[in-house]
Amino acid sequence: MSAAAAAAGPSPVERTEQRLRLAAYGLVLLIAVAIPFFLGSYRVGQFTLVLAYSVAVLGLNLLVGYGGLVSLGHGAFFALGAYTSAILIEEAGLPHLMTVPIAAAVCFAAGFVLGLPALRIRGLYLALVTLAVAIAVPQLIKRFDGLTGGTQGLNVAQPTAPGWVPLADDQFLYFLTLVLAIPMFVLAANLVRGRTGRALVAMRESEVAAKAMGVDLARLKTSAFAISSLYAGVAGSLYVFSIGFVAPESFPLTVSFAFLAAIVVGGLATIGGAIFGALFIEFVPIYASDVSDALAGVIYGAVLIAFMYALHGGVMGVLRGTGRRLASRLSREKRKEPLDEPPQPNVAPAASDSPATRPPTITGS
Amino acid sequence: MEELIQTIVDGVAIGSLYGALALAVVLIFRSTGIVNFAQGEMAMFSTFVAWGLLQADVPLGLAVVMTLGIAFLGGMAIERILIRPVEGSDPLTMAVVTLGLFILLNSAAGWIWGFETRSFPSIFPDDSVQLAGADVAVESLGIVALLLAVVGLLYLLFQRTKIGLAVRAVSVNPESSRLSGISVGRTLMIGWGIAAMVGALAGILIAPRLFLDVNFMGGVLIYSFAAATLGGFDSPFGAVVGGWVIGVTENLASTYVDFIGSDLKILVPLTVILAVLLIRPSGLFGSHEVARA
Numbered sequence: 288m289s290a291a292a293a294a295a296g297p298s299p300v301e302r303t304e305q306r307l308r309l310a311a312y313g314l315v316l317l318i319a320v321a322i323p324f325f326l327g328s329y330r331v332g333q334f335t336l337v338l339a340y341s342v343a344v345l346g347l348n349l350l351v352g353y354g355g356l357v358s359l360g361h362g363a364f365f366a367l368g369a370y371t372s373a374i375l376i377e378e379a380g381l382p383h384l385m386t387v388p389i390a391a392a393v394c395f396a397a398g399f400v401l402g403l404p405a406l407r408i409r410g411l412y413l414a415l416v417t418l419a420v421a422i423a424v425p426q427l428i429k430r431f432d433g434l435t436g437g438t439q440g441l442n443v444a445q446p447t448a449p450g451w452v453p454l455a456d457d458q459f460l461y462f463l464t465l466v467l468a469i470p471m472f473v474l475a476a477n478l479v480r481g482r483t484g485r486a487l488v489a490m491r492e493s494e495v496a497a498k499a500m501g502v503d504l505a506r507l508k509t510s511a512f513a514i515s516s517l518y519a520g521v522a523g524s525l526y527v528f529s530i531g532f533v534a535p536e537s538f539p540l541t542v543s544f545a546f547l548a549a550i551v552v553g554g555l556a557t558i559g560g561a562i563f564g565a566l567f568i569e570f571v572p573i574y575a576s577d578v579s580d581a582l583a584g585v586i587y588g589a590v591l592i593a594f595m596y597a598l599h600g601g602v603m604g605v606l607r608g609t610g611r612r613l614a615s616r617l618s619r620e621k622r623k624e625p626l627d628e629p630p631q632p633n634v635a636p637a638a639s640d641s642p643a644t645r646p647p648t649i650t651g652s
Numbered sequence: 653m654e655e656l657i658q659t660i661v662d663g664v665a666i667g668s669l670y671g672a673l674a675l676a677v678v679l680i681f682r683s684t685g686i687v688n689f690a691q692g693e694m695a696m697f698s699t700f701v702a703w704g705l706l707q708a709d710v711p712l713g714l715a716v717v718m719t720l721g722i723a724f725l726g727g728m729a730i731e732r733i734l735i736r737p738v739e740g741s742d743p744l745t746m747a748v749v750t751l752g753l754f755i756l757l758n759s760a761a762g763w764i765w766g767f768e769t770r771s772f773p774s775i776f777p778d779d780s781v782q783l784a785g786a787d788v789a790v791e792s793l794g795i796v797a798l799l800l801a802v803v804g805l806l807y808l809l810f811q812r813t814k815i816g817l818a819v820r821a822v823s824v825n826p827e828s829s830r831l832s833g834i835s836v837g838r839t840l841m842i843g844w845g846i847a848a849m850v851g852a853l854a855g856i857l858i859a860p861r862l863f864l865d866v867n868f869m870g871g872v873l874i875y876s877f878a879a880a881t882l883g884g885f886d887s888p889f890g891a892v893v894g895g896w897v898i899g900v901t902e903n904l905a906s907t908y909v910d911f912i913g914s915d916l917k918i919l920v921p922l923t924v925i926l927a928v929l930l931i932r933p934s935g936l937f938g939s940h941e942v943a944r945a
Contacts, residue, residue: 357747359689404926411687412929414747415881418689419874419922426918540870544755551748580767584759591752595745596737 304614311610315562319465323458331457332529333569338464339525341565342471344549345558346518351547352556353479354511355491356405360417362542363424364394364516366533368523373441373533374434383446387467387524394520395513402512406505421543425535440534443527464525471518476558478514487511488556519546541584548587551594554601563602657786659903665792666861667899668799672854673869673876674883674891675803679847682886683823683840684739686746690753691851692873694730696866697757698723698852699859700765703772712773716856720849727848728841735844736837762866772859795857802850803892809846819843871918875902878921881928884938893936898924 297305323331347361371390375381381389401420405413428435435441448459478484486507489497498504527533545568552567553560567590575582594601600608673695680688688694698719705715734753738745776794780787810816821829822839830836854876855869862868876891879898883890902920928935 351744355742355744357744359747359751404930407930407933411743411747412881412933414689414743415687415877416922416925416929419877419918419925422870422874423918423922426916430916541755544751547748547751548755555744579763581759581763584755585763588752588754588756588759591755592734592749595748595752 299618300611300615303618304610307610307614307617311606315559323454323461328455328457331461333573335457335461335464335529336526337562337565337569338461338468339522339529340546340549340568341522341561342468342525343519343522344546344553344564344568345471345475345561346515346522347546348550348553348555348557348561348564349475349478349487349518350511350515352550352554353484353487353491354508355487356508356511357411357414358417358512358515359414359543359547360401360419360421360424361516361519361546362538362540362544363417363421364398364519365523365526365542365546366424366428366538367397367516368394368520369527369533369537370428370435370441370523371520372524372527373443376443376527377441378434383528384463387521390520390524391517394523395517398516398519399509399513401516402509405508405512418540418543421540425538428535428538436534438535440532440537443531443533445531446528460529464529467521467525471521472558472561475518479556479558483507483510544587548591550601551591552601554603555599557601557603559606560601560603654786655907657784658788659907660900661783661786661788661792663900663903664896665789665795665899666903667879667896668796668892669854669858669895670872670875670879670898671892671895672799672802672857673851673872674879674895675806675888676847676851676854677876677880678883678885678888678891679806679843679850681880682888683819683843684735686735686739686750687877688847689747689750689873690730690757691847692869692876693754693757693761694723694727694848695851695855695872696869697761698726698848699772699855699864699868700761700866702852702856703770703859703864704765706773712775716775719856720852723848723852724845728845730848731841731844732837736840739840758866765866767866769863769865772856772864774860775856791860798853798857799892802853803888806846806850806888815839815842874918875899875921878924881925882935884935886939887935887937890935890937 322334326334343361343365347358350356350358368390371393372383372386375386375389376383401417404416429437432438445456446460446463447456448454452459454462479487486497486502489500489502490504490507494504530537546564549564549568550560551564553562553564571586572583575586598604673691676695677688677691680686680691701722702715702719705718706712710718730753734749738749774791776791779790781790781793782788808816810820818829818834818839819842821832821834822836822843826836829839854872858872859868862872875898876895879894880891881894882897883892883894898921901924902917905920906917
């Protein structure tokens with residue numbers, strides 16, 4: 288592709304790719320709406336959890352995938368959101384939906400505070416701090432048992448379908464979660480496409496260069512942490528709605544690790560990857576525990592390592608590559624003329640592949 | 653007064669154990685720039701190997717020696733197979749890979765040896781001696797003495813042997829080391845082997861106190877990260893001193909501060925890590941990080 292062609296706007300291949308992408312979004316949305324009508328209530332419950340997890344995974348990906356700030360403690364914010372909702376529903380008697388923005392706000396504030404050390408701490412040190420936070424959280428929950436119910440946990444009434452909705456409770460809960468999750472995805476997609484997303488990616492690639500280009504690193508880091516924990520908090524709320532119970536044991540360190548595994552599987556620095564990641568962390572343990580309690584962990588560990596070696600783009604990377612190949616084949620068939628050069632299945636569409644959509648590359652440091 | 657002395661001596665003993673694991677973390681960090689999140693789980697796995705040997709009626713002393721040997725080989729294998737392909741890549745990749753190793757080892761140990769909690773014999777006699785009017789367990793003194801011996805041996809190894817010189821050279825400048833004929837890969841493998849061995853020793857010494865299960869090193873890892881951070885992350889000496897400070901602080905806090913008690917002990921390392929990183933990121937004995945853009 289010549290420079291002139293790139294400047295003239297999207298090439299036919301890119302336009303086809305765009306259409307394919309839209310078709311994929313439509314298909315995913317169609318499946319998401321159809322799920323509760325074709326599956327039993329147990330399965331619907333599992334997919335409700337997938338939606339809740341996907342929101343947390345998405346938030347973590349904003350921080351880790353786009354911003355390059357490694358957090359191993361997102362289970363802590365997930366727990367904070369869950370407990371905020373649980374306590375507000377059970378103790379203060381608030382309606383379910385009202386607790387979601389409050390949980391989001393609480394986690395936003397907590398994330399902002401944890402983001403403050405991130406101003407001075409970089410790379411692996413940050414991972415270390417967040418890991419310590421994640422380990423401390425179950426202990427803190429147990430310690431403040433007056434509020435949290437201690438090791439006994441809290442039972443929370445689940446939302447029920449109002450009379451005018453012709454849905455069973457599990458279907459209603461699923462759609463409630465879906466309706467809350469979709470805006471989170473749209474917001475995240477807009478965020479990374481805009482100024483903030485570009486600044487995050489610039490910071491990931493080089494803090495010095497980002498600073499030189501006028502990125503306010505301090506503000507960016509704290510707000511990235513805050514927004515990312517807001518997502519985890521909303522996910523925590525949704526988790527409580529769907530499980531109806533919280534206890535310190537619901538939030539072991541493995542939750543934080545699972546979220547990290549999910550973004551690696553779905554694809555670092557992708558939006559749609561959160562869904563695949565969430566499917567992975569919901570269903571792999573369920574099927575693995577049939578074989579052995581330890582198998583899920585073995586798979587998580589092996590997958591984390593294997594993806595970092597071989598599939599840096601995760602599932603989304605594979606899908607994008609396939610879409611690109613498909614698009615170039617489709618647009619070539621449409622032209623119906625023989626090519627004078629051999630077909631190049633892997634044409635890199637330079638114009639559409641903005642840095643924000645590219646997975647982080649391994650660079651020597 | 654007696655209680656105070658006992659608390660402090662016990663703090664130094666448990667702090668020596670944190671220091672030992674911190675030492676393992678620091679050894680790897682110095683040579684490769686990797687914070688090995690799996691260090692605790694490597695130690696846990698080794699301790700289970702020792703436990704397995706004991707179940708097979710191997711005498712304790714021999715089991716410990718065999719375990720240290722196995723840990724050395726295991727550490728070298730991990731470096732060669734898992735770490736080598738991602739060496740020198742970005743922090744995210746390295747963090748994810750060592751975390752993957754963390755989860756893998758944890759689950760593999762559960763698969764092989766089960767998730768039950770087991771008791772592990774101490775290598776020291778269950779006895780106590782008088783020290784400044786307080787009863788002090790022989791185990792505590794033994795642990796401190798053993799850690800000092802390990803530090804002494806490591807010092808001799810790094811300062812007085814050719815292998816040690818090679819390890820130091822590689823950690824300063826791998827490129828130049830390679831040009832002067834040092835096999836960088838082999839040297840890094842040896843570094844990981846030594847770290848795994850020190851970690852295994854820490855695991856074997858901690859297991860009698862905390863009991864052995866697949867998660868028993870999780871908390872210890874955070875304490876030793878705190879120790880390493882306080883000491884300066886690239887200073888072995890700092891790791892040991894950091895371990896002592898953390899151990900004593902933790903014991904004093906949980907004995908004398910009611911709010912903390914035994915539940916919130918974990919806040920001690922967390923606070924230390926945060927405070928050190930915010931106030932003096934290079935720790936007590938660490939070298940300042942100089943970054944080139």
